[in-house]
Amino acid sequence: MKAMILTKLGIPKIGCGFDGLDWKQVKELIASIFAGTRISITVCIPSKIFNHVPPPQLKAYITPKEILELEAKSDILLFIDLEQSKKNDWTDDLVNKVNAEYPSLKEKLLKDIRRNVLSWRRNHIFHTKSEN
Numbered sequence: 001m002k003a004m005i006l007t008k009l010g011i012p013k014i015g016c017g018f019d020g021l022d023w024k025q026v027k028e029l030i031a032s033i034f035a036g037t038r039i040s041i042t043v044c045i046p047s048k049i050f051n052h053v054p055p056p057q058l059k060a061y062i063t064p065k066e067i068l069e070l071e072a073k074s075d076i077l078l079f080i081d082l083e084q085s086k087k088n089d090w091t092d093d094l095v096n097k098v099n100a101e102y103p104s105l106k107e108k109l110l111k112d113i114r115r116n117v118l119s120w121r122r123n124h125i126f127h128t129k130s131e132n
Contacts, residue, residue, distance in 0.1 A: 006039055007038065007039060007040060008039065008040045008041075008042065009034075009039055009040070009041045009042070010041075010042045010044055011030075011041065011042070011043060011044065012043070012044055012045075013026070013043060013045060014026055014030070027043075066097075068097060068098065068101050076098060078094060078095060078098065080092060080095065080109075082113065085109075085110070085113050086113060086114075095109065
């Protein structure tokens with residue numbers, strides 16, 4: 001850079017995309033490398049990121065209630081191990097509890113698992129109504 005007599009350098013947020021580095025640490029490293037060089041550094045951020053309006057903060061509440069004690073209009077999110085669920089003797093205590101309240105849930109769930117409709121990349125929603 002000295003040989004080229006650079007006075008300005010434009011760079012992206014190096015290493016902070018797919019590499020997952022912390023920009024605060026990368027920025028400090030860049031500052032220490034270029035300290036005293038009199039090179040002006042401009043960090044370029046794509047406009048879609050720069051102008052991005054962050055979504056509203058998620059409100060999460062912690063409760064001592066069991067999942068089926070929640071208010072009637074609460075959505076229930078179940079995480080299941082798809083590989084385990086494909087076994088003939090598969091059972092899951094939480095799925096069984098939810099199925100007791102919504103009797104068709106496990107049947108629909110297992111049917112979709114057998115048809116390979118579920119995958120770790122996709123959400124799957126079952127609309128059920130309490131039969132109690």
